[in-house]
Amino acid sequence: MRGSVQHTSVLALASMQSEHSIGVSQMHSNQPEVVWGxxxxxxxxxxxxxxxFAMLERGQLAGAQKVAxxxxxxxxxxxxxxxTAA
Incomplete structure (x- = not known):
């Protein structure tokens, strides 16, 4: 199943933003409010x-926290x- 999922790095997303003049929030507007696990x-x-998981445990991901x-x-x-600021 891993081969069927296309991964896009955060850095690639940031570069796509500057290349295509669209905001990251627009690219991810279809994301759920909360992702679990x-x-x-x-x-x-x-x-x-x-x-x-390592980044989560080190507190390196903004917007992540442990709940129960x-x-x-x-x-x-x-x-x-x-x-970017407008």
Whole structure:
């Protein structure tokens, strides 16, 4: 199943923003309000599951927190870090 999922890195998303003059929030407007679990978060941010879990445990992902022992992630908060001031 991993081969069927296309991963896009956060850096690639940021470069796409500047190349195509569209905001990151527009590219991810169809994202759910909250994403649950490290595996699903990894798919949203385009990283491997182990790397994502390590970043979560170190507190390196804005918009992520543990709720009742499970990771919850708000993509809107994370991707808003890549928007440029108008």
């Amino acid at each position: 490290a595996r699903a978060i990894a798919q949203v941010i385009g990283k491997g599951e182990k790397a994502t 022992g499970r990771w919850a992630f708000k993509p809107r908060i994370f991707f808003s870090m890549f928007e």
